[in-house]
Amino acid sequence: MYGNDMTNETAAISTVDAVVLAIVDDELKVLLHTRPNEPFKGYWALPGGFIHVDEDADAESAMRRILKDKAGVSGLYLEQLATYSGPDRDPRGWSISIAHLALVPSARLKIDAGKAALVSTDDLPELPFDHKKIIKDAVARLRGKGAYSTLPASFLGKDFTLTEMQSAYEVALGIRIDASSFRRKVLSLGILTDTGRSRQGDNRRPAKVYRLAKGVGTFDRTLGHSVG
Amino acid sequence: MYGNDMTNETAAISTVDAVVLAIVDDELKVLLHTRPNEPFKGYWALPGGFIHVDEDADAESAMRRILKDKAGVSGLYLEQLATYSGPDRDPRGWSISIAHLALVPSARLKIDAGKAALVSTDDLPELPFDHKKIIKDAVARLRGKGAYSTLPASFLGKDFTLTEMQSAYEVALGIRIDASSFRRKVLSLGILTDTGRSRQGDNRRPAKVYRLAKGVGTFDRTLGHSVG
DNA sequence: TCAATAGTGTCTGTCAGACATTATTAC
DNA sequence: GTAATAATGTCTGACAGACACTATTGA
Numbered sequence: 102m103y104g105n106d107m108t109n110e111t112a113a114i115s116t117v118d119a120v121v122l123a124i125v126d127d128e129l130k131v132l133l134h135t136r137p138n139e140p141f142k143g144y145w146a147l148p149g150g151f152i153h154v155d156e157d158a159d160a161e162s163a164m165r166r167i168l169k170d171k172a173g174v175s176g177l178y179l180e181q182l183a184t185y186s187g188p189d190r191d192p193r194g195w196s197i198s199i200a201h202l203a204l205v206p207s208a209r210l211k212i213d214a215g216k217a218a219l220v221s222t223d224d225l226p227e228l229p230f231d232h233k234k235i236i237k238d239a240v241a242r243l244r245g246k247g248a249y250s251t252l253p254a255s256f257l258g259k260d261f262t263l264t265e266m267q268s269a270y271e272v273a274l275g276i277r278i279d280a281s282s283f284r285r286k287v288l289s290l291g292i293l294t295d296t297g298r299s300r301q302g303d304n305r306r307p308a309k310v311y312r313l314a315k316g317v318g319t320f321d322r323t324l325g326h327s328v329g
Numbered sequence: 330m331y332g333n334d335m336t337n338e339t340a341a342i343s344t345v346d347a348v349v350l351a352i353v354d355d356e357l358k359v360l361l362h363t364r365p366n367e368p369f370k371g372y373w374a375l376p377g378g379f380i381h382v383d384e385d386a387d388a389e390s391a392m393r394r395i396l397k398d399k400a401g402v403s404g405l406y407l408e409q410l411a412t413y414s415g416p417d418r419d420p421r422g423w424s425i426s427i428a429h430l431a432l433v434p435s436a437r438l439k440i441d442a443g444k445a446a447l448v449s450t451d452d453l454p455e456l457p458f459d460h461k462k463i464i465k466d467a468v469a470r471l472r473g474k475g476a477y478s479t480l481p482a483s484f485l486g487k488d489f490t491l492t493e494m495q496s497a498y499e500v501a502l503g504i505r506i507d508a509s510s511f512r513r514k515v516l517s518l519g520i521l522t523d524t525g526r527s528r529q530g531d532n533r534r535p536a537k538v539y540r541l542a543k544g545v546g547t548f549d550r551t552l553g554h555s556v557g
Numbered sequence: 558t559c560a561a562t563a564g565t566g567t568c569t570g571t572c573a574g575a576c577a578t579t580a581t582t583a584c
Numbered sequence: 585g586t587a588a589t590a591a592t593g594t595c596t597g598a599c600a601g602a603c604a605c606t607a608t609t610g611a
Contacts, residue, residue, distance in 0.1 A: 112382055113343040115425060152414075154340055154423035159415040184412040184427050186380070187387040195382035197343060197425060199412050264590075282573055284591070305589040306581040492563075510600055512564070533562040534608040 113186070114196040117164040118149030118232070120182065120239035121172065123207040123219060124256045124272045129243075130219035131236055132210065133228075134171060140192045141229035145218070147236070148172050149198065160199040168203070172217065177205040178255035178317060182239055190231050198230070202239045204255035247273045250319040251292055262300055262308035263287065290320055341414070342424035345392040346377030346460070348410065348467035349400065351435040351447060352484045352500045357471075358447035359464055360438065361456075362399060368420045369457040373446070375464070376400050377426065388427040396431065400445065405433040406483035406545060410467055418459050426458070430467045432483035475501045478547040479520055490528055490536035491515065518548055 121132035133145040150167040157163035161179060169175045182200040190196055212219060220226065222240050225233055247253045253273035257265055267283045287293060293311040301307035349360035361373040378395040385391035389407060397403045410428040418424055440447060448454065450468050453461055475481045481501035485493055495511045515521060521539040529535035 113341075113380060115341040115343065152341060152423075152425075154416065160412060160425070181411055183409055184388060186427070188382065195380075197380075197388070197427070199414070199425070262590085279574055279576090280590090281575080281592080286573080301582065302589080304583045304587060306591080308590055490563085507601055507603090508563090509565080509602080514600080529609065530562080532560060532610045534564080536563055 112195065114191060114193055115152045116149055116191075116196060116198045117152060117160055117167060117201060118147045118198050118230075118235060119164055119168055119179075119201045119203050120147060120236050121168070121174070121177070121203040121205055121210075122222070122239065122243065122256075123205050123210060124269060125207045125219055127268065127272050129222045129240065129272055129275075130207070131222050131225075131239075132172060132217060133220050133226075134217040135215070136229075144229050145220075145226050146229050147200075147232045152199075161201070164199075164201045172210070174205060174210060177203050177209070178252075179203045182235070182242060185231055185235060198235075200235045200239070202242055204243075204252065206256060206258050208258065244274055246319075249321065251313055251317050254313055255317060260296055260298075260310045260312050262310055264308055266311070292318060292320070340423065342419060342421055343380045344377055344419075344424060344426045345380060345388050345395060345429060346375045346426050346458075346463060347392055347396055347407075347429045347431050348375060348464050349396070349402070349405070349431040349433055349438075350450070350467065350471065350484075351433050351438060352497060353435045353447055355496065355500050357450045357468065357500055357503075358435070359450050359453075359467075360400060360445060361448050361454075362445040363443070364457075372457050373448075373454050374457050375428075375460045380427075389429070392427075392429045401439060402433060402437060405431050405437070406480075407431045410463070410470060413459055413463060426463075428463045428467070430470055432471075432480065434484060434486050436486065472502055474547070477549065479541055479545050482541055483545060488524055488526075488538045488540050490538055492536055494539070520546065520548070 119132075123130050123132065132148065134148050136142050136144050136146050148168060148171045150163075150171070152160060152163045153166075157166065161181065164179060165175065168177070168179075180202050182202045184197060184199045186195075186197045188195045190198070207219070210219070222236060225236060227233075228236075243252060247270065253269045254261070254266060256269045256273065261269075263284055264280075266287065267278055267280060270283070271278055292314050294314045296310045296312055298310045299307035300310050347360075351358050351360065360376065362376050364370055364372050364374050376396060376399045378391075378399070380388060380391045381394075385394065389409065392407060393403065396405070396407075408430050410430045412425060412427045414423075414425045416423045418426070435447070438447065450464060453464065456464075471480060475498065481497045482489070482494060484497045484501065489497075491512055492508075494515065495506055495508060498511070499506055520542050522542045524538045524540055526538045527535035528538050
């Protein structure tokens, strides 16, 4: 099995693709770009590219390199989603795509109109490869893991109010959450640090500003199941 | 990025590896085999091998082919775990391993002594590549997902009693579960079908025999958190 | 009868959802 | 004062853990 003729047996095209999600206008959006090269040149697609074995330390490094080069974003939350493979998903031949899920505050994305766009995950255009399926899987991952982790907080900046955090959870999970329950649970989990500062808007009581105590973490009880 | 010189950029070795877990003597065990070829010939390692782009429909098909050829098992529960990659994990060069998690009733494994073994996940030997890390991730996946899914039932045969099912959950999750709570929750979830039959052992009341109503599924509430 | 396991009933603490109420700001 | 949002308090139903209790078998 582990033979030494690696010529034909392993001639799989090795790529990475990213589902970069952000929240805009209380809607979950995915970053698409227009493909600059064949195949599917000019079509909307997920940002992605080849792994460069001469420079990439692993798939995640390749993904971060490509996101920086293609979309100009770095330092975002990134986790591996799943790997998609097969002879037909790419017209160039048997291919492997190690897909990633990325969450980013929308303010950190500078969209170069015509070359990139944030599109609602509920209203996707036709996409090449199996990108539609990858996006669906990414949203499912966010919905599943988001309920018992601080993942949705990655849509926010470093500092945020509880109301902003709740809104991120509501959009990310696609549910409405009772404000009282949300505050009670989030605060009791000890995942937030009180910055001591407040933020006021128009005609309303200022809200305390918090930040995540540690990085993205998980907990065992869920943050809001569904409606009300 | 999506260039056309696929010669050097994509020369990653493409393999699949399986963490086949089973329960023996109320312990979680992983299937290891002795590598028949270099590198690490003769060492214990996870069963795995190259993707064959001329015959495999995707990575999972490759994994099933290899498990059948190397371990003689087929039809087991199999899901993708994660993909491991990098220049150093395999001495042959930049490699990709699409790792899978498989659960199998131990009775379905016929261990060819000397060539294969079921080893406690708590007491692993030294392993080549990043196989130790892959096993740790697989156990973590089982522990995480098992609490709110029927995953641990994959350690059982088609038919089983509630006590057997509870035991599988206890070993899979590494916790003790209250029998009364377990029965109440499992039965209320409607995930089991009563076969109408019973199974008796020695000197004891016979237990009803159930089977899974559908395949492996998930639910939102957890089956037993921890101790008592 | 006993031993052993299967299975039921019930109490209690925890906690999420619901919702009423109070607090703090700008105007 | 009003409007608007932030934050708190409290009731209630659901449910998991605990555990006592009953049921059914072989010997």
